[in-house]
Amino acid sequence: MTVADKQKMEITILPNGEVSIKVLCVAGPSCESVSAALEASLGKVKAREKTTEYYEEHIDQTTGITAGTGTK
Secondary structure: HHHHOOOOOEEEEEOOOEEEEEEEOOOOOOOHHHHHHHHHHOOOOOOOOHHHHOOOOOOOOOOOOOEEEOOO
């Protein structure tokens, strides 16, 4: 199974038209690239909240390189 197979987004559309996107199962800052196209098509980002997964390190299965922010 590849990392791409594990990527998920939870999308909530509120009655006032606001859209909330939560990226799941993606460690490190690469989660931002998962939602980038959807965010761009919806318009201006009002706010961004990082989950604990954002601060986790991810080991690339093809290279063995650890990626992440390294800070918590």
